[in-house]
Amino acid sequence: MLLLKSNLKSQTDILQEYFVPLKHLLPFINQIKRILRHQQATLLNCSIRLVHKEKNLLTYATEPMVAVVLYLNQKISAQGALRMQRLTELLVDAALENNGTFFLPYQLYFTRDQLVMAYPQWDTFVAKKQKYDPQELFVNNLYEKYK
Numbered sequence: 001m002l003l004l005k006s007n008l009k010s011q012t013d014i015l016q017e018y019f020v021p022l023k024h025l026l027p028f029i030n031q032i033k034r035i036l037r038h039q040q041a042t043l044l045n046c047s048i049r050l051v052h053k054e055k056n057l058l059t060y061a062t063e064p065m066v067a068v069v070l071y072l073n074q075k076i077s078a079q080g081a082l083r084m085q086r087l088t089e090l091l092v093d094a095a096l097e098n099n100g101t102f103f104l105p106y107q108l109y110f111t112r113d114q115l116v117m118a119y120p121q122w123d124t125f126v127a128k129k130q131k132y133d134p135q136e137l138f139v140n141n142l143y144e145k146y147k
Contacts, residue, residue, distance in 0.1 A: 013044060014072045014084060014107065018091060019051060019065040020100035028068065031094040039087045042073035057125050060101040060118075085109040092118070104142055112146050122146070 020028045025048075036043055051065045070091075074084045088109035092102050101118040102110065116122050126147050130136075 024098035
């Protein structure tokens with residue numbers, strides 16, 4: 001098993017994943033390139049894979065998509081967190097402009113408006129969650145922040 005380990009105490013590495021239809025891949029990649037350069041972000045790796053259409057309430061793939069996985073470096077500081085938040089908001093906007101979505105479980109640096117644009121069924125999810133779990137026994141940071 002290969003483990004990724006960093007001895008850098010002032011930095012951490014962040015995964016982000018975006019999904020766009022294949023016909024939007026090249027424009028999206030070009031936007032990513034411009035955003036990363038403008039924000040002076042440190043991209044350690046980028047991988048691309050195909051994703052099949054999924055049928056679930058909060059699907060990130062309403063049709064066959066291409067996943068673009070970014071592995072970014074971030075300074076561990078208030079400024080580093082703010083920079084990553086701004087970078088994430090810009091990348092999410094780029095995905096949305098290209099009929100795409102983004103993976104929810106990573107850092108919660110997207111706005112509620114961005115969430116609802118990418119996942120228009122969010123409010124339906126929240127209503128069902130509240131119906132079947134009215135005591136909110138099962139919650140997480142994503143639910144708490146955006147409900």
